[in-house]
Amino acid sequence: MSLSTLTIHEAAAGLRAKKFSSVELTKACLERIKKLEPTVKAFTLVTEETALEQARQADKTLNPQPSTPNHLHGIPVALKDVFCTEGIRTTACSNILKNFVPPYDATAVKRLKAVGMVLLGKTNTDEFTCGASTETSCFGTSKNPWDPARTPGGSSGGSAAAVASDECIYALGTDTGGSIRQPAAYCGITGLKVTYGRVSRFGVISMASSLDTIGPMAKDVEDAAIIMNVIAGHDEYDSTTPEVKVPDYTESLQAKDLKGLRIGLPKEYFIPGMDPEVEAFVRQAVEQLKKLGATVREISLPHSKYGLAVYYVLCPSEVSANMARYDGIRYGPGPSKEGEDLYEYYLNSRGEGFGDEMKRRIMIGTYALSSGYYDAYYLKAQKVRTLVKRDFEKAFKEVDVIVTPTTPATAFKIGENSADPVKMYLEDIFTVSVNIAGMPALAIPCGISKAGLPIGMQIIGPQFEEPRLLKVGAAFQRVTDWHKKKPMQIPTPS
Amino acid sequence: MKLTKQQVEHVAKLARLGLSEKEVEKFQIQLSGILDYVEQLNEVDTEGVEPTAQVTGLTNVTREDKVKTHVLAKPEKLIECSPMPIEKNQIKVKSVF
Numbered sequence: 001m002s003l004s005t006l007t008i009h010e011a012a013a014g015l016r017a018k019k020f021s022s023v024e025l026t027k028a029c030l031e032r033i034k035k036l037e038p039t040v041k042a043f044t045l046v047t048e049e050t051a052l053e054q055a056r057q058a059d060k061t062l063n064p065q066p067s068t069p070n071h072l073h074g075i076p077v078a079l080k081d082v083f084c085t086e087g088i089r090t091t092a093c094s095n096i097l098k099n100f101v102p103p104y105d106a107t108a109v110k111r112l113k114a115v116g117m118v119l120l121g122k123t124n125t126d127e128f129t130c131g132a133s134t135e136t137s138c139f140g141t142s143k144n145p146w147d148p149a150r151t152p153g154g155s156s157g158g159s160a161a162a163v164a165s166d167e168c169i170y171a172l173g174t175d176t177g178g179s180i181r182q183p184a185a186y187c188g189i190t191g192l193k194v195t196y197g198r199v200s201r202f203g204v205i206s207m208a209s210s211l212d213t214i215g216p217m218a219k220d221v222e223d224a225a226i227i228m229n230v231i232a233g234h235d236e237y238d239s240t241t242p243e244v245k246v247p248d249y250t251e252s253l254q255a256k257d258l259k260g261l262r263i264g265l266p267k268e269y270f271i272p273g274m275d276p277e278v279e280a281f282v283r284q285a286v287e288q289l290k291k292l293g294a295t296v297r298e299i300s301l302p303h304s305k306y307g308l309a310v311y312y313v314l315c316p317s318e319v320s321a322n323m324a325r326y327d328g329i330r331y332g333p334g335p336s337k338e339g340e341d342l343y344e345y346y347l348n349s350r351g352e353g354f355g356d357e358m359k360r361r362i363m364i365g366t367y368a369l370s371s372g373y374y375d376a377y378y379l380k381a382q383k384v385r386t387l388v389k390r391d392f393e394k395a396f397k398e399v400d401v402i403v404t405p406t407t408p409a410t411a412f413k414i415g416e417n418s419a420d421p422v423k424m425y426l427e428d429i430f431t432v433s434v435n436i437a438g439m440p441a442l443a444i445p446c447g448i449s450k451a452g453l454p455i456g457m458q459i460i461g462p463q464f465e466e467p468r469l470l471k472v473g474a475a476f477q478r479v480t481d482w483h484k485k486k487p488m489q490i491p492t493p494s
Numbered sequence: 495m496k497l498t499k500q501q502v503e504h505v506a507k508l509a510r511l512g513l514s515e516k517e518v519e520k521f522q523i524q525l526s527g528i529l530d531y532v533e534q535l536n537e538v539d540t541e542g543v544e545p546t547a548q549v550t551g552l553t554n555v556t557r558e559d560k561v562k563t564h565v566l567a568k569p570e571k572l573i574e575c576s577p578m579p580i581e582k583n584q585i586k587v588k589s590v591f
Contacts (some may be wrong), residue, residue: 334577351512382545397583
């Protein structure tokens with residue numbers, strides 16, 4: 001079996017015991033990438049030379065008995081193509097940034113570098129992370145390793161596909177409305193959407209600034225905790241990262257059972273019309289959690305049904321503001337025709353550079369924020385946001401975590417939702433309210449459908465209670481093996 | 495909410511997006527669909543509800559008004575990202591008129 005199938009904790013143990021080197025581990029990932037990329041298309045850029053150089057360095061500097069554990073040392077990672085990487089092309093999968101080479105690293109990247117990062121490359125995303133399938137990427141769509149006719153989900157679909165197909169050991173993604181959790185569910189991996197502000201967003205290309213979060217995409221919960229130990233915490237360059245103490249996330253993994261844990265099942269998340277197989281597997285997982293000692297009750301999050309509508313006002317509004325900086329002047333290739341004056345230059349730059357979904361969001365946002373409409377749209381949505389958040393706060397007085405399906409169905413076929421933007425937006429129906437309320441949520445695999453596609457569940461907690469979610473996830477993964485299931489055989493072109 | 499062609503053109507102008515005739519027609523239908531969808535927010539009674547912009551309760555995060563001597567990237571490196579001509583460490587843009 002290829003070394004690339006290892007988890008972080010397995011690979012780190014192997015490196016320390018000198019069973020293999022970081023160079024060997026990295027080469028295994030690169031070979032896997034060469035073999036599978038023609039089918040999976042998870043990467044927008046493979047940084048083979050950088051990876052091997054970083055691996056050689058990691059081998060030189062490896063401390064087999066460090067005073068504090070450094071599990072990420074020499075472990076190959078894939079980064080969503082919105083993380084600025086110094087000297088390495090970062091595009092947000094948009095034509096407007098297609099040649100952008102950042103002059104500095106994102107804080108998360110800097111922190112990974114400080115612990116011996118080996119960067120395999122950048123992974124595909126919907127343009128500026130706006131989408132649920134990677135289909136809006138200027139590089140074209142990624143494929144689901146479980147069935148290449150289907151989407152890996154999005155927007156962090158490249159990262160999810162790379163982890164699921166063992167092209168890397170772990171990846172980072174971003175989640176604004178479900179962009180870590182939905183692809184994690186569709187690809188059968190573990191993804192953590194953190195509390196808003198828990199991980200610095202500095203140097204990560206923004207989509208909607210009051211909702212964007214950064215988090216791990218990994219092969220199991222233990223790996224997610226290991227990654228969190230490195231990337232979480234206050235950053236002087238991101239003023240939305242509060243000085244809340246960063247715990248040792250791996251400590252919560254040790255719990256033997258879940259005695260005393262109160263689980264809430266929101267009735268609004270088990271709805272007619274959802275895939276019965278998804279519901280059955282999630283309910284079966286809840287039974288498993290009960291066996292571990294948890295108690296379960298039905299709860300209500302009555303404003304959840306407005307979550308998507310809130311999102312599709314707030315998100316495009318913030319997108320329209322964030323996208324204003326892409327004018328073809330400070331970065332990007334610039335327009336093919338410069339035009340007569342600055343105004344025409346802007347029109348050409350932005351008209352050519354942005355794809356359809358970006359144009360839609362920019363225009364919806366511009367409209368919602370324009371004079372005379374602000375109160376009716378943005379302000380109204382912010383008020384309903386308060387009600388969505390209150391629902392969660394009220395629920396967390398009665399329960400410790402909330403469990404829901406991550407998505408109402410399994411991965412859809414590529415192209416199936418592209419014609420109707422609203423249909424694509426519905427992909428985020430179970431994930432989006434969590435972003436609106438700024439809560440953390442863990443997505444883990446909990447079943448495989450008859451058609452052979454992964455099914456995921458979502459565990460939501462109060463703000464900054466990531467350790468509680470990891471504890472539940474780790475306990476579940478100790479008694480189940482859904483997270484160990486791999487796509488049977490990923491077809492490769494002959 | 496049905497947007498008119500003129501409204502789409504006006505919004506595109508505000509957003510500095512150059513659109514073809516065909517795009518205007520397509521977006522007129524799609525944007526109207528999205529606005530119809532978000533209209534459901536009007537069902538919610540928000541009388542007396544405060545808006546939420548910042549979810550973790552932070553307000554006015556400030557830092558000392560001091561020039562930092564360490565920089566993440568040299569200014570000339572940042573300016574080099576531009577596709578436009580560079581003169582005297584400045585980006586030369588097209589004229590406004």
